Amino acid sequence: MGSSTSKPRKGHKKPKHLPKVGSPENLAWEHEMHRKEVFGSTAGMYIIGGILILAVFGLLFLTL
Numbered sequence: 001m002g003s004s005t006s007k008p009r010k011g012h013k014k015p016k017h018l019p020k021v022g023s024p025e026n027l028a029w030e031h032e033m034h035r036k037e038v039f040g041s042t043a044g045m046y047i048i049g050g051i052l053i054l055a056v057f058g059l060l061f062l063t064l
Helices: 024-039 042-063
Strands: none
Touching: 024 042
16 A cells, blocks of 8 residues: 555545534534525525415404
């Protein structure tokens, strides 16, 4: 086996480094990933929110 310097490492074209664990950037990243898992895209989140608001208004209208 050769030494670690015998072959250069290949870099990525678009490297994506994650923030350190426990940092504010890490907490924001985890929150964003969780939101994407639950709602999908941002548009999906607004659509779901709009449907929920219309449902609440519909219930209020039916009960009055």
